[in-house]
Amino acid sequence: MRTRVVLCLLCVAAFTGMAAAQSGDIALAGEVARIYPEIDKIYLDLHQTPELSTLEVKTSAKMADFLRSAGYEVTAGVGGNGVVGILRNGAGPTVMLRTELDALPVEEKTGAAYASKVRMRDITGDDVAVMHACGHDVHMSSWVGTARIMAATRDRWSGTLIMLAQPAEERVKGASAMLADGLYTRFPRPDFAIALHDDAWLPAGKVGVTPGYLLSNSDAVNITIYGRGAHGSAPQAAIDPIVIAAKSIVGFQALIAREKDPQDPGVVTVGAIHGGTKNNIIPDEVKMQLSVRSFTDETRNLLLSGIERIVKAEAAAAGAPKPPLVELIESTHATYNDPALTRRAAAALVKALGQQNVVDPAPPKMASEDFSEFVRAGVPGFMMNAGAVNPAKFAEVKGDKTKLPSLHSALFLPDREPTLKTSIAAEVAVLRELMGKK
Numbered sequence: 001m002r003t004r005v006v007l008c009l010l011c012v013a014a015f016t017g018m019a020a021a022q023s024g025d026i027a028l029a030g031e032v033a034r035i036y037p038e039i040d041k042i043y044l045d046l047h048q049t050p051e052l053s054t055l056e057v058k059t060s061a062k063m064a065d066f067l068r069s070a071g072y073e074v075t076a077g078v079g080g081n082g083v084v085g086i087l088r089n090g091a092g093p094t095v096m097l098r099t100e101l102d103a104l105p106v107e108e109k110t111g112a113a114y115a116s117k118v119r120m121r122d123i124t125g126d127d128v129a130v131m132h133a134c135g136h137d138v139h140m141s142s143w144v145g146t147a148r149i150m151a152a153t154r155d156r157w158s159g160t161l162i163m164l165a166q167p168a169e170e171r172v173k174g175a176s177a178m179l180a181d182g183l184y185t186r187f188p189r190p191d192f193a194i195a196l197h198d199d200a201w202l203p204a205g206k207v208g209v210t211p212g213y214l215l216s217n218s219d220a221v222n223i224t225i226y227g228r229g230a231h232g233s234a235p236q237a238a239i240d241p242i243v244i245a246a247k248s249i250v251g252f253q254a255l256i257a258r259e260k261d262p263q264d265p266g267v268v269t270v271g272a273i274h275g276g277t278k279n280n281i282i283p284d285e286v287k288m289q290l291s292v293r294s295f296t297d298e299t300r301n302l303l304l305s306g307i308e309r310i311v312k313a314e315a316a317a318a319g320a321p322k323p324p325l326v327e328l329i330e331s332t333h334a335t336y337n338d339p340a341l342t343r344r345a346a347a348a349l350v351k352a353l354g355q356q357n358v359v360d361p362a363p364p365k366m367a368s369e370d371f372s373e374f375v376r377a378g379v380p381g382f383m384m385n386a387g388a389v390n391p392a393k394f395a396e397v398k399g400d401k402t403k404l405p406s407l408h409s410a411l412f413l414p415d416r417e418p419t420l421k422t423s424i425a426a427e428v429a430v431l432r433e434l435m436g437k438k
Contacts (some may be wrong), residue, residue, distance in 0.1 A: 048102030092159025208362030
């Protein structure tokens, strides 16, 4: 009889554990629900007042004020418009949670009542429409909610929490600027760096977890090809830079198809090509803008050196008056999730959100961002993806990504309530796992 009782109790315990894993942390959901109305207002304000990279002055001030009101020690102006907030809570690990401040030069076409109507002058002086087309408004609002919950529940954790608001992520330069301004020397050096990014191809309410490589290296390459102009009816008098460019583009694709290891991902995209002014004029030069993506340093070096080799060889073969100018104008490293840290975070997410709401492993992406620089500086990092698609819409298109607005699209609009609530819960859960009192 005693054996039966013990077995029954074990069965009940196992069932209870399974049920908890399915339902998630009800208490945490309640904490998030209590602050959600205020976080929603913050989101709506941020969505309607976006600012471009390096120009995030008002957004930065808002983040600093939110942290001060929650009791954090705040330092503004780090690496430009960056903000560092510190909450010390006894002995324990130091953990950094990052958000981004900047928006994109995109005109919003979502039709939402709260759509951005902002226009501003960019760093070149051009007047452009501005939109949070990458979800940084989601990230900031969630970050504020997480900061407030953590400050209000200091009895649940110990250590030092660093809340970091980074400028110029869209230009992949803000993280490096903050590091150069002494982020890891002027302030406590973190034991772990955590970040969250919304996902335009995952249903709201779910979180994706990817151990190892999550996002790719990104290199923006500008090429100027020099030729000799002439009348379009007399090509023998010219050295045609458009033809040199065309041959080079074909060569770039052969670089991917025939030189790169097919098991190591890599992409070369010619996103823009400019040359000439009229049908019957062969121009003196052509400009190309390339986006180059990879995961490993070996493939990155192969692609960058191959691009330069190919375009210079084509120019030399055509008898160009001088070699092309090849410039690397923006660059960031691949984002790598520390496997051990990722496993800890994944377990915490399952407890907080339920097993059915954690996609593990989620596939890596060839997109990029500069959270990687904080990790490359010697700190184990973990970035998770929070779904932002209305679940009914996702089901309607059967998960077909071609039928969903992507990040950076003028039509991208997160399903805000489940996206924000899930993001806050996910961030708090991971922080409490890393800093929880034992």
